[in-house]
Amino acid sequence: MDNLHPDSRAVHPPVVDVPATSRPVGTPIYQTHIFTFDDSDDLANTFHGPPEGRGYVYSRYGNPTVQAFGQAVAEMEGGVAALTAGSGMGAVSGVLLALLQSGDHVVAQRCLYGGTMSLLGDLTERWGVTVDHVSGNDPEEVRAALRPETRLLILETIANPTTQVADLPALAAVAREAGVTVLVDNTFATPLLCRPLEHGVDIVLHSATKYLGGHADVIAGVAVFADTELHERVWKRMIDLGSVLDPHSAHLLLRGLATLPLRMRRQGDNAQALAERLARHPAVTHVAYPGLPDHPQHELAGRLLDGGYGGVLSFELAGGREAGRVLVEALRLVSLAPSLGDVRTLAMHPASTSHNMLDAAALAAAGISESTVRLSVGIEHPDDLWADLEQALTKVS
Ligand SMILES: *Cc1c(COP(=O)(O)O)cnc(C)c1O
Numbered sequence: 485m486d487n488l489h490p491d492s493r494a495v496h497p498p499v500v501d502v503p504a505t506s507r508p509v510g511t512p513i514y515q516t517h518i519f520t521f522d523d524s525d526d527l528a529n530t531f532h533g534p535p536e537g538r539g540y541v542y543s544r545y546g547n548p549t550v551q552a553f554g555q556a557v558a559e560m561e562g563g564v565a566a567l568t569a570g571s572g573m574g575a576v577s578g579v580l581l582a583l584l585q586s587g588d589h590v591v592a593q594r595c596l597y598g599g600t601m602s603l604l605g606d607l608t609e610r611w612g613v614t615v616d617h618v619s620g621n622d623p624e625e626v627r628a629a630l631r632p633e634t635r636l637l638i639l640e641t642i643a644n645p646t647t648q649v650a651d652l653p654a655l656a657a658v659a660r661e662a663g664v665t666v667l668v669d670n671t672f673a674t675p676l677l678c679r680p681l682e683h684g685v686d687i688v689l690h691s692a693t694k695y696l697g698g699h700a701d702v703i704a705g706v707a708v709f710a711d712t713e714l715h716e717r718v719w720k721r722m723i724d725l726g727s728v729l730d731p732h733s734a735h736l737l738l739r740g741l742a743t744l745p746l747r748m749r750r751q752g753d754n755a756q757a758l759a760e761r762l763a764r765h766p767a768v769t770h771v772a773y774p775g776l777p778d779h780p781q782h783e784l785a786g787r788l789l790d791g792g793y794g795g796v797l798s799f800e801l802a803g804g805r806e807a808g809r810v811l812v813e814a815l816r817l818v819s820l821a822p823s824l825g826d827v828r829t830l831a832m833h834p835a836s837t838s839h840n841m842l843d844a845a846a847l848a849a850a851g852i853s854e855s856t857v858r859l860s861v862g863i864e865h866p867d868d869l870w871a872d873l874e875q876a877l878t879k880v881s
Contacts, residue, residue: 572691752792
């Protein structure tokens with residue numbers, strides 16, 4: 485409409501169409517929660533499934549900027565489609581609540597992410613789901629745990645903070661034989677190091693908050709599916725649960741993704757160099773990093789991960805619980821902070837922070853010692869990182 489009064493023009497700025505002859509290079513931020521239609525049938529159709537082939541109507545159901553991020557990760561993982569969420573736990577809870585009901589049984593790796601464990605605990609206590617835990621290394625242990633009512637096997641490619649690498653091909657094969665869906669949290673490996681769907685896994689998910697974003701400025705999750713039936717089922721549950729990724733965050737994630745291959749290579753190289761130097765330091769009693777020959781899954785990691793062993797390592801100190809705390813507080817370049825996957829190096833002492841409710845025995849059950857320090861290695865110069873670690877290690881030597 486032309487000749488609008490200023491009052492109306494203020495509410496209805498002109499729609500600026502980009503001609504097909506020139507397209508934006510960056511993905512535009514579609515900061516709109518609704519889309520408008522000429523035809524009511526077209527509008528109605530968009531409510532009945534994921535935006536693939538249907539278009540957009542309401543950004544909880546789908547949004548083009550968010551879709552661009554999801555599709556990029558889906559292609560990197562080799563899946564048919566993705567669903568995004570407002571956090572990694574949004575993706576975890578969406579998948580679990582879509583696929584499980586009362587009476588179902590889950591087989592889960594023992595040292596899953598704390599939030600996933602907590603959700604499984606709630607599903608057990610209040611929703612009548614039963615869970616059995618397995619090590620993640622032994623296909624026969626998984627076979628023995630399977631029951632007729634088992635619906636889901638849940639694994640993590642690289643576990644936290646033990647850096648245990650799960651034998652995805654062998655474990656997924658056992659579950660597939662029994663018709664059990666396999667879900668893998670691939671946050672620590674990213675699709676650069678491992679693509680679980682290539683190993684027979686059905687759903688792979690990420691806390692995109694970590695490596696995919698990479699700059700500690702966004703909270704997001706994404707799940708990628710090997711088939712469209714699973715994708716549609718989970719989409720339906722996730723739009724009801726409403727853990728939605730917003731277009732601004734999707735834009736930050738797209739920016740982060742562009743440098744993911746460079747960051748992963750640098751973070752892997754830095755982590756390898758620090759792991760080797762830490763292993764030789766007299767104050768350090770043990771280093772857990774899949775790139776070290778003494779890591780229990782070093783050989784498996786070599787086959788499963790390509791282009792490096794990831795950016796996370798953990799190590800133990802001769803000085804025990806107090807030494808772990810003193811060390812992380814003495815670091816200057818490295819930040820004492822939770823989380824991982826940032827371009828900056830982050831350190832944590834689980835026994836005095838995330839796991840401070842656990843005594844030595846409970847820590848050991850979680851694969852952690854009282855002195856364990858976790859390092860999420862960033863992209864700084866490795867010599868500066870080592871100089872910082874070395875000066876902090878003098879305080880506990
Ligand atoms: C951080 C994390 C999550 C949860 O992600 P949020 O984005 O914090 O909700 C899930 N799995 C793993 C392995 C994580 O590290």
